[in-house]
Amino acid sequence: MDKREFIKKVDQAIITEEDAIPVYSRHLKTIIFWSGLGEEKEKRIKAYLDVLINDTRKHIRIFESIKKFVK
């Protein structure tokens, strides 16, 4: 693996963070509706998923810093 390949991998990780977490979270947020867990639990799970989405922002920033550092 050379520097270019490494940056490519980081880019892929950024895509995954940027796209995948919101996609999965969005579906999960909705399917709670079908689960019959009750409003209280629904709210809490949605809040957890929001934490995940917010963490994604941090992860992307870290990946961007790694890229800058390598370049």
Added chain:
Amino acid sequence: MKKKIYLIFGIFGFVALGAYMSARFTFLLFPGLDWGDKILAILLIMAEFHLALHSLGFMIYITRKSSGATKKRRSAHIDSNNPPGVAIIVAARHEPKHILEETFTALRGVDYKNKELYLLDDSSLKSFKSQANQIAKKYGVKVFRRVKRHGAKAGIINDFLQQVKTPYVAIFDADQNPMPDFLKRVIPIIHGDSKLAFIQTPQVYTNIDVSQIAKASAMQQTIFYESMCEGKELGEAMFCCGTNVVFKKEALLKIGGFEENSITEDFATSIKLHLEGYKSCYYNHATAFGMAPESLPAYFKQQARWAAGDAQVLRTLLGLWFRHPIKTFKAMTLFQWWEYFLSSTFYFVGWSFFILMITPAIYLIFDKPSFFLAPEIYLASFLPYFGIFTLAFYSTMIERNYKLKDIYRGVILSFLTFPVYMKATLAGFFDRKMKFQITQKGKEEVFPQIALWPYYLMILIYIVAFIFGILKLETNFYAVLINMFWILYHLFILFHVFQLNSNPNFSNEWYTATKRI
């Protein structure tokens, strides 16, 4: 306890249905009817009989399921370092970029070592072709294009099958997002049985808060996948629903690929596979999530395609029965035939709804009766049948945690689709050309008022009939009253169309959640 309740529902349901239909048929044979009366009466009883058969089908599903019946499937051991190859394909034509991007994000995330991702790009516009190339580059996807167009989605998949090397092909619509464990769950099952041609998994719509149509449509899908398909699985009669499905390539090639002459190629191909002795499996676990039609025009387009396609298949099946009755009968089990009968006749429900709606109005306006039960016999035989089936249906749904108002919305929407079903089943059955229409997502779309003319016409007829009813109330009190009740009931349903014909809410979190962060 629950098992017992459903068993009681089942037994009483069968008895009540039998009693009601016997009463209806017996009184129909009464002498002294003129031809006008007879035609109307026969049409009405056919409509009721059609609905009764489908209700019976539903009752059989829940009774069998509640009796604890399950289908045992053998799973093969799969070496996780070297599993059988799977080509994951998305056939797309002029799909919005962001929808394809989300799908390939999810597909890329599918945890499976020997997977290959393909975008079967059928776009004719240059901008969409270049968009497909961009997506391919970004997500590491191979683009497949065909040289000569034939047979819509089925055609491009068939061309693709000729060159793909993997033994399995997983098919997804452009808006379906599988979870990472999708292939790890289904491949061991299909790999464990050489006669198993495909595994279908449910479609779960998650854009339900975008519009009332999306929610109602999602509810309908849920009823289909969680109750009916489970029943079909027990009878080895599950058909392919076109997406979230894995096929054995060898089985598809053996029957000559997907059926290209049908607009519901998935359903038509399933029959070919079953007739050839292959099996199918329904894996009832939510492993992929997607988008429901969001507007009334989009929903009607989707339903028209399904209705016409299923009617086309009915025509094909009748042709087979007519030409080779014994050979055709022997090709599938009785239960499979029953299931295919239900599936291929379901969308004729539009005609049944229309007949049920128009006959009370004809009675009130023209004094033409089509129903010959004395009011007390009608109430004594109809109410138990209607009550038990309605109760069984709603309690099954509520047991699965669905809210009454959501189930109700799904049922209303199905009823309101009657003009679409009528037109599409006619076109399909008589093989009239219907354009293959893709249900567009993420697009603002409402019907202009003029396009809702069938509803305005029905409402007008009902208002006139209701006035006639008031004037005739003294002549035959109970019969007129019952017909006036049905008029009000149907009017109530019809008015929902104006509420449902509204634009989706694209500022909903479902859309904003995936915007770049």
